[in-house]
Amino acid sequence: MPITPDQLAEIDALRATPRPTLRATSEGMEAHLYRAHPVLDHGFIRVIDYMGDDAAIVQAARVSYGAGTKHVQNDEGLIRYLMRHWHSTPFEMCEIKLHVKLPIFVARQWIRHRTANVNEYSARYSIMDREFYIPAPEQLAAQSTTNNQGRGETLSGPEAARVLDILKSDAARSYDHYEQMLSQDGQQGLARELARMNLPANIYTQWYWKVDLHNLFHFLRLRADPHAQYEIRVYAEAIAACVRDWLPIAYAAFEDYRMGGATLSAKAIDCVRRMLKGEQVTQETSGMSKGEWREFMGVLD
């Protein structure tokens, strides 16, 4: 259970008293504020704060144009233009702050996105909670035979059961030993910063993560992608659902140009042109490697 009754009460209290502000507000995002969206078995994402709305993106873009020009374009057209032409700075004018609870191996992928602000729960200072990610049986997949960093078929029942048994018992034993090493009952008690090294990568940690919209979109494009590991993808999807309510126009442009779009190489564009003229192009005549061709076919199908 990711959220305790105490935490729910605290969230209710935070949501009970709206205050007046002169800042840009997003009704869609206000509905999400503080609420925990469950992810995996014990994790969540919560929006703690946000800055800006769709209009703030437009406002920053229009500072470039000044009052004198007669560039009549609606907000949606302008936002789509900015996204299409990789004008990233107006999107940087929106900011979001999230509270995330996530397994450590997910946190280690996540933190590679460096242009963000992070405050993480400290296992030097505090004692970690006894909470571990144990995958649902349908998420226990075999190593992919074609992709060195992907998953293949779901494990059979007995093998899945063996795996789950290992994960659960190792987590429990590691945590028992963590507590035994820390204990000051009849002994000195090992320093927290040392005892934590016994804990496995599926233990949960927490952090505050603050990022601008441009960098968030970059994160979502890579981590909400079907090739991303399932355990981080579900976090990306939960965040994406909040962004859609926060900035409906910008999010729609992001979906069309980034999530649903594709980048074609010069060779691939040449192939498309030849195909449209009726030529039968094959991998051999394309100039592409087999891998590139397979991906190119994936775009066209």
Added chain:
Amino acid sequence: MPITPDQLAEIDALRATPRPTLRATSEGMEAHLYRAHPVLDHGFIRVIDYMGDDAAIVQAARVSYGAGTKHVQNDEGLIRYLMRHWHSTPFEMCEIKLHVKLPIFVARQWIRHRTANVNEYSARYSIMDREFYIPAPEQLAAQSTTNNQGRGETLSGPEAARVLDILKSDAARSYDHYEQMLSQDGQQGLARELARMNLPANIYTQWYWKVDLHNLFHFLRLRADPHAQYEIRVYAEAIAACVRDWLPIAYAAFEDYRMGGATLSAKAIDCVRRMLKGEQVTQETSGMSKGEWREFMGVLD
């Protein structure tokens, strides 16, 4: 006059309709929102948006400590501790967005602070306004004779008058020629992106600038410093006045530890220790160069 009646009316309209929000709000900052604080002869800074308050800094810091620990410290003590020990990430959890109107030579210094988001008025797209920074006579200073990048005494009246005359007439002529080159009256009209190259560095530009509090403090420490050029220092001071109202506790800690503090080298600390034991330390016996010693004496006096 930095603000036109139309702009004032627009600001009044923006300030007329508060909306409810569940986010952290700062009453001190709400009072500043959208309002233009005049800087130099035609410039201003305006707060367009903000995220967080003093409590948000504490909240991010406390995520490190968890619920189990009994670390009872009030918010002010914690914020001072964070500042003293260079724990910068909790300060990154606050963000501010400013609209700034400033001369180009000031903008060129400002932009060296790279960890920020910027959208600037585009002279490729739009026509620049006829507004130039002309210093007040008391700001017309001679080159410093001791500091290669500083100012010395104020220019005498006749010399100041000559300088002002040059600055005004060159600005006017450059702008007249800018307009003549752009004009499509009886000619093709030079492209804006080319015509702008004739404009001097004291013409005003505008931008939106968004930055987190940690990086803003770094900016303020360097640019509100007495060694900074006057023309950027007045911007830093205007921003600092808003930050003080926004985050009174964090700003007080910043003033004590950064603006009013000093970093002593190992050699300087050694000298202080020897002095406190009664030794008469001189530059010769200090191990410091003349420049270092002079700066050290400046700290102690």
Added chain:
Amino acid sequence: MPITPDQLAEIDALRATPRPTLRATSEGMEAHLYRAHPVLDHGFIRVIDYMGDDAAIVQAARVSYGAGTKHVQNDEGLIRYLMRHWHSTPFEMCEIKLHVKLPIFVARQWIRHRTANVNEYSARYSIMDREFYIPAPEQLAAQSTTNNQGRGETLSGPEAARVLDILKSDAARSYDHYEQMLSQDGQQGLARELARMNLPANIYTQWYWKVDLHNLFHFLRLRADPHAQYEIRVYAEAIAACVRDWLPIAYAAFEDYRMGGATLSAKAIDCVRRMLKGEQVTQETSGMSKGEWREFMGVLD
């Protein structure tokens, strides 16, 4: 003349004495080191230092794969794979340091690329040289009638002559006045940090600019693009020519996937699929705006 005889002699001296190193070296880049590649009328780019070669990109990528895996792929295939899949971190393992002399209005565009290290000539500390960018007549273009931030046709001879006359005489006068204000002959002399404000945006400045290859490619993609302003594009092209000699494999991948590639939106991919099935798709049936459709047609033609 961008390079003085003294500077040429200094470059020859720097190139005279190779030293042994155990680091990765690039013969193609060694040939460029220190040499000035002229750009515009007085500018240049010079490679001052570099780190890494094509093999360094591969080396960093292979750290992910370890010794145990039997992933047999040649370096070119791997680099192309990394580029195609936006795996940017291996490209960050190469670094370049450039010395650039450029007009201030170009420097102002350039500096928007924030993830880089910069040391610029200081007009607070030093006196600027009397060197201004004066466009060649064939570069004097009218404002584009279709693109608010572009150029149209070349100016007619008489109009070009008028423009050149303005640019030259205003530059000369501004600089004369700059010197007069600075002069300490019979007067105090205005501080350099103030006098500079009279100088127009086509005066030349200089800086050292250091950047990793990933961010350099991003810069080149935007600034070597036909839509970039000519005066920055020629710098990007001069740098690109050095990068090609430095990292032939990575540069070829960059050309294929980035410079020559195109990003299609979900709508555009859908149109391509329908076209390949024989459907006559028009702007009206495409779901795209007129602008998007025009750009899409530009990719297919």
Added chain:
Amino acid sequence: MPITPDQLAEIDALRATPRPTLRATSEGMEAHLYRAHPVLDHGFIRVIDYMGDDAAIVQAARVSYGAGTKHVQNDEGLIRYLMRHWHSTPFEMCEIKLHVKLPIFVARQWIRHRTANVNEYSARYSIMDREFYIPAPEQLAAQSTTNNQGRGETLSGPEAARVLDILKSDAARSYDHYEQMLSQDGQQGLARELARMNLPANIYTQWYWKVDLHNLFHFLRLRADPHAQYEIRVYAEAIAACVRDWLPIAYAAFEDYRMGGATLSAKAIDCVRRMLKGEQVTQETSGMSKGEWREFMGVLD
């Protein structure tokens, strides 16, 4: 044993063939290139590449001053001046690339320094090695009773033995189970990206880490500090020893101003002034909290 005979042979081969370069070289650093400096029980740091030397810092700083000024200052004086006045950009002109083998809990601290380039060994793609950090008995310390994130006294012999036994047996068991889950012998075999979650935080990983000197100094100041956790401090110290040989002047300035220096608050400076005038200042009359006063006394003693 951190380095295998095969790896030693590879390092010897890399060091066998110097090549000529026209770049700045550092003899002190050439002696370190590729060689593994052991850290902890199985870790190491190796310098893979570097850019610049002490002269490169000076060169970048002098670009600000131009040829015309008669600022005669030797390199050491200039570098010390830059360090003293927080002029960070010239230090950014040097760059270093390291290969590091380190426990995951150390990597998690390290990665908080975001302004760097990283390529880490991928446990999605590859199988982790059976290597775990097991502290030496003298490093097994009790939780500090005064500092929530520090270590106290060394554990007694029997308690240390119990802890070591736990750490070793849990590591061995976790790794055995990791292999059993991965095994495709008679079963499908769990995906690597999932199996890794069972591995504890003391398992070793590897990465390439590239950073500029300014940010490296910041890292060293925080991580070579006595308050840093021992297990990251030994890495910082090993790197610092290489930097000292690479850039002797810059490193000496760093030691004097940063590692050995201290920042005093406005209150603390006021106290020093009063003390030097003979006043007996106490915590009560200092205006400082008890914690601040204790730290202040630590500087003066």
